[in-house]
Amino acid sequence: MELFRAHVIDVDGDPLRGNGRLRALPDGALAVEQGIIMSVDDYDTLLHRHPGSHVHDHRGSFLLPGLIDVHVHFPQLPVIGAMGLPLLSWLNRRTFPAEARLNNAESARPAARSFLRRLAANGTTTALAFGSHIPQAQQVFFEEAAASGLRVCSGLSLGDRDLPEALLRDADTCYRESLELIKRWNGTEGIRYAVTPRFSVCCSEAVLDICGTLMRENEGLLFQTHINENRDEIDLVQRLFPWAEDYFATYERYGLTGSQCVYAHNLHAGEDELSRMASAGVAVAHCPSSNSFLGSGSFPMRQHLEYGIPFAAASDVGAGTGFSLFKEALAAYETQMLREDGVALDPAALLYLVTGAGAKLLGMDDLVGSLESGKQADFVLMSPPPQSTLAAVISEAGSSGQILGALITLAREESVAATWVAGREVYRR
Ligand SMILES: [Zn+2]
Structure with a gap:
């Protein structure tokens, strides 16, 4: 078993249609085995459940669905x-x-x-x-x-x-x-x-x-x-x-x-x-x-x-x-802010637009699109450069929702630390 420890941010359900919400674990982890997410929980809980796991310690970074x-x-x-x-x-x-x-x-x-x-x-x-x-x-x-x-x-x-x-x-x-x-x-x-x-x-x-x-x-x-x-x-x-x-x-x-x-x-x-x-x-x-x-x-x-x-x-x-799909989420937000009939989009809805909504479109929502046990271990680790505006904003943020809003607004290629598909690292900065 491998544990990926970080600040986990995900969306539960479909916030665009009023039945979803942000799900965050500030000291959370994914337990991954053979490319599959076995469980997502607080780090201490997972370590207790799976003693002897190999731990990838990414404290200070943010782990989101691919x-x-x-x-x-x-x-x-x-x-x-x-x-x-x-x-x-x-x-x-x-x-x-x-x-x-x-x-x-x-x-x-x-x-x-x-x-x-x-x-x-x-x-x-x-x-x-x-x-x-x-x-x-x-x-x-x-x-x-x-x-x-x-x-x-x-x-x-x-x-x-x-x-x-x-x-x-x-x-x-x-x-x-x-x-x-x-x-x-x-x-x-x-x-x-x-x-x-x-x-x-x-x-x-x-x-x-x-x-x-x-x-x-x-x-x-x-x-x-x-x-x-x-x-x-x-x-x-x-x-x-x-x-x-x-x-x-x-x-x-x-x-x-x-x-x-x-x-x-x-x-x-x-x-x-x-x-x-x-x-x-x-x-x-x-x-x-x-x-x-x-x-x-x-x-x-x-x-x-x-x-x-x-x-x-x-x-x-x-x-x-x-x-950058964070940039597209920001552009989607700005577009709706400018339209007279614009939809009010919060960070959870914007993250859903670039994860779960896409999985559903492709008929792959049983496999990917969120961090849930049984799904494929597709995820991205976000780590803002230390001297960046994003790092400064996050250091003042009071909630995971605020952090996600800052990531969508400011995080681009230089903030992506690594990317995994089915538990396999496909990119590292
Ligand atoms: Zn085209």
Whole structure:
């Protein structure tokens, strides 16, 4: 048995919907055996229960559940900080050219390693990641994801129009290349395959149709795409699909519905569209820093709660401003503070947005998302640099809630000391 001793901070239940709360143990510990959390309690209690355990003493640091990023793009790390452009010109001028440069295994391997390393360095233990359009690059990404020890859901990005030549594939090729990667990777080595049409702008009906076919023909897949991010994008989708009553209809027609589907953004959905998304059981990835960075709009969180559409926070690197999910939680908080119909979010609700809510979206809430006995030992250790503003704020904090508020506001990469997945250390600063 191993005991990890620290100030343990977690969320019990779902505080976004009024049935959850902060759970903190200032001198607490996790008891871990064979990658599983056996118990969480005060350190003295656990030591008494498990005498002779190997103790990892992290007093003075904060131990939280591993963070879960439900929307991030593998090939987009170099695009972080590409300023001055709204979505469609940001894609055409900066992002597609950068993605097209990762066109073989040699260029993809260091990019994949760097991307996965940055996830772990930010305390992210599980990610739903958009892949490359190029199968050789995506194959390398899966190889490196398996080697990283992280939990990674991803898939080949698909599109047959409005993309640079290097990223284009016709529908038959999209189907064949996706199927090869599904057969090789889905359900192996911590990896789950996600069928990934880029967005309706880049996908003819034939491509959306083969996505529906792939989802029906293969068990246990996830689905991810974009929806209702930017007004110009929505107008373009309307012109490309004149029969569709709204953006969601372009996916709905091909059966891209159900709880395994994660739609990123959804800032400008109409009432009927929200109601159909709720009935279809799909979930939304909320990417607040990306939405501000591209000037796309702000997330109507209250509407999503009222319609009963599940959502979780995500980084959306490279339109997002970095890999830190604490930063995204802060951006989600600020977004709701600025909206007239904003939802009041406390530190527990914000931590839930980047942990338990994501686990639920990915159908992994029996495995990860909180520090409970029986779940996988996925956790992050936060240790603010001694001379930092964060350390100064925490030294004055009167409660675990205040400490969590300070971590969300100020803790970034430099405060992440180490990250574990299934009890195995995958990162140390
Ligand atoms: Zn995205």
